[in-house]
Amino acid sequence: MAKSKWKFRQDDLDTILTVINQGLMKKPYWVEYHDTYEDGTPVWNGEKSVLWNLMEQAYPEERAQMMRRMLAKMEELGGLQKGTHQEKLFAFFDKYHFSVIDNFSSMLYNEDGKLYEKMKLAMLQGKYTNDTDPLGQSLGDGKSPEIAWVKKRIQYLMSKYSFGDYDAKTAEGAITVRTSAQADATTNSIVLRLTPAMKLYPTIAYGTTIMRGARTDAGKPCEITVDINGTSDQQLSVKSADYLLDIGDWSSYVINGALSIIGKRLKRLKLGDEDEQKVKILISSLTLGNTTSLEEIDVQNISTLGGSLDMRGNYRLRRFLAGGSSLTEAHFADGGALEEVNYPATTSYIELKNLDHLTNEKCHVEACASNVMSYFVSGCDSLQPVRMLTEIMDAQAGQTSHALRYVRCVGFNETFTDGRMFDRLSQLVDGTFQGIDAEGQYGNDQYPVLDGTINLTTGAYRDTYDALMTHYPKLKLNIAKWWIRFEDPEVKRICIENWDKDGDGELSMEEAAAVSSIGTMFAKKTFTSLKELEYFGAEVFSSRAFEEVNVSGAIVMPGNCKEVSDGCFFKATVNTIDVPSSVTYLNGTCFMKSKIKNLILRSKTPPKRYGYWEFMGAQIEHVYVPDESVELYRAVNWDAKIPFAPLSKYQG
Structure with missing residues (x-):
């Protein structure tokens, strides 16, 4: 060492590298030759070195090459065989600098600091001189900020000299x-x-x-x-x-x-x-x-740009804009910060998990709705996944074989004002859809998975509700009222026109139950079915109410009806008339000259009659009564042509 011209000076190993010669911690990691402080003072003490300035001007590329060789040698001396250039260079400092710092205890630093403080006082009194502020020597225990500074310095020097990560190779x-x-x-x-x-x-x-x-x-x-x-x-x-x-x-x-x-x-x-x-x-x-x-x-x-884009590691991603691309799948981080998604038309796979900031307004599936095959939404508190699901189903309504096949929708609480969305959800149990399990696997669930709460401020159809609840026991439905589903649109039109009190275009169970008189608005018309009348509250079927009506299906009378009025079904042609057990009185000519395939009388006791011409001129193929009452009905003085049969034989 005595003969060497250059050697690594180690007397300042307890001193932080960010400290300048004046003992202040303000030396930036990016400092270079010719840089100055705010007061114009050069950072480098050798700023006016004639030799160095001449060498810098004469051999700029050689100086850079020498620096790259030095950095390469530092990597070799550091001893790290695998890793990035940043890590290999830091290994050199860790081996020759930070490892030495580790040998100094905090107590030694404190004691050492006292000596430097005395030296500072002596320097101020003119009893001691040095080119370095003594207090600058007592800051060596700041290892964490020093490590951060060294790492930045390494990156900066690599960028300056095109070394390591900044090399073309x-x-x-x-x-x-x-x-x-x-x-x-x-x-x-x-x-x-x-x-x-x-x-x-x-x-x-x-x-x-x-x-x-x-x-x-x-x-x-x-x-x-x-x-x-x-x-x-x-x-x-x-x-x-x-x-x-x-x-x-x-x-x-x-x-x-x-x-x-x-x-x-x-x-x-x-x-x-x-x-x-x-x-x-x-x-x-x-x-x-x-x-x-x-x-x-x-x-x-x-x-x-097609295929799949994996962003499951991007937890800070807020906006993903892909409209107009050809991506088929976009996978996001579970529990990320996503706020906006714009899917392209080619997307067939939607998966959104625990994305609390995503809303329907910023989740754009309009372009791809007709192509979505797999729909998986779970734990997105600000999203309305059921609404989005129904929009996708609407977009595929005209397809011969809908693209959507797999559905999992979990953790929602949505409120709707349109009860017709239930009809769309009921399609999920028609056998053409399957579920997705929590791990994203297909085929383990026969039906789509719906687990959450739906609140409906308006009405819904009860049959849809029953179908949904059969397959989705975890689905909670809060329904304000029940609508009646009419098979014949003309029957619905008449009912809405006469008894829809709240103006929602539907007839609810409550509105039907409030109907005390039906009148003659169905008379002399043709319908496919009038079985929805069973929900009405009328206790008396008015005279001539169904005169000359033609019904290819069934007429089901209200469950609390007590009387069939005179001429009610005069000259009516009906496949089936279902008379409830509450009817105790058949008036006059109620079935006169009618053509009825099946007449069902559910009362165990034959209804009273006004006269003997209720069925005068009527053509009735079958009259079904309770099994135990067949002989009782036959014993009453009915028209001998009435073919009574046990209700258990009815195949309607």
């Missing part, structure tokens, strides 16, 4: 893609705008050529022009993207092939644009590596 932490020779018809070049997360020299590699930008402050953009030469495609690589916040707008660049993004500090990735005319990028696939800081991804109108 290295792809670690880089964004890589192929560029077309026809990048720009007028300038044959592209201009990249790179925004670093810390002060450094943003760097581009085009083929084997390194293009280093100017020293750029954190958060400020740096423009680097890439000249596209030759006729063949070349690889374009943005170096050390881990230390970039933004790589600019790439939508107008004619680049193609597979784009690979690795950048843990990147906040925005703008590759597309909502204006289709501006988009020239031609990438076929996009792969995201360590991009945990991404908040926005824009791939709009990149028609060549």
Whole structure:
């Protein structure tokens, strides 16, 4: 060592590297020769060295090469065989600096600090002189900030001297893609705008050529022009993207092939644009590596971009804009910060898990609704997944074989004002849909999975409710009222016109029960069915109420009806008339000259009659009565032609 001209000075191993010679902790990690402090004082004591300044001017490239050789030797001395260049260089400092600091206890630092304090006092009294402030020597126990400073310094020096991650031969932490020779018809070049997360020299590699930008402050953009030469495609690589916040707008660049993004500090990735005319990028696939800081991804109108995009590691992602692309699947982080999604028309797979900030207004499935095959939404508190599901089903209503096959909808609490959505949900149990289990596997659930609460401020059809509850025991339905489902639209029209009190275009059970008199609005008309009359509250079927009516199906009389009035079914042609057990009186000519295939009298005791001409001229094929009452009915003085039969024989 005595003969060596250069040696590593170790007398300051207890001193933090961020401290300047005046003992102040204000030396930035990006300091270089010729940099000055705010007062104009040079940071480097050798600023006026004639020898150094001449060497710098005469051998600029040799100086850079020497620095790269030094960094390479530091990696070798550090002894780390695997890892990034950042890690290998830090291993050198850890081995020769931080490991030595670890040998100093806090007590020794405190005692050491007392000595430096005495030296400072002596220096102020003129009893001691030194080119370094003594108190600057007593700050060595700040290991954590010193480590942070060294790591930034390493990254900065690599960017300055195009070493390691900033070398054209290295792809670690880089964004890589192929560029077309026809990048720009007028300038044959592209201009990249790179925004670093810390002060450094943003760097581009085009083929084997390194293009280093100017020293750029954190958060400020740096423009680097890439000249596209030759006729063949070349690889374009943005170096050390881990230390970039933004790589600019790439939508107008004619680049193609597979784009690979690795950048843990990147906040925005703008590759597309909502204006289709501006988009020239031609990438076929996009792969995201360590991009945990991404908040926005824009791939709009990149028609060549297809396949699946995996964003399950992007928990901070807030906006995903993909309209106009050809992506078929987009996978998001479970429990992420997603606020807005714009699916392309080609999307067939929707999976949203525990995304508390996503709303229906910002979850755009309009374009892909007709193509969705798999729908999985769970734990999204601000989303209304059932509403979205019904919109998807509506979009596929005209398809011969609907695209939607698999459904899982869990953890919702939605309120609806339109009860017709229940009819759409009831389609889920028709056997053409299957469920998805919690792990995303198909085939384990015979029917779609619905687990949540639906509140309906208006009405719903009871048969739909019953169908849903049969298959979905975990589904909770709070219904304000029950609507009556009419088989014949003309019957519904008449009922709505006469008895719809709340004006919702439907007749509820309550409204029907309030009907005390039916009148003659059904007389002399043709219907397929009038069985919904069973919900009405009329105790008397009015005279001539169904005169000359023609019903191919059934008329079911109200359950509390007591009397069938005179001429009620005069000359009526009906397949089936169901008379409830509450009817105790048949008046006069109630069935005179009627044609009835099946007449059901449910009362065990034959109803009283006004006379003997109730069935005068009637043609009735079957009269069904309770099994135990057949002989009782026959014993009464009825028309001998009435063919009584036990109700158990009725096959209607």
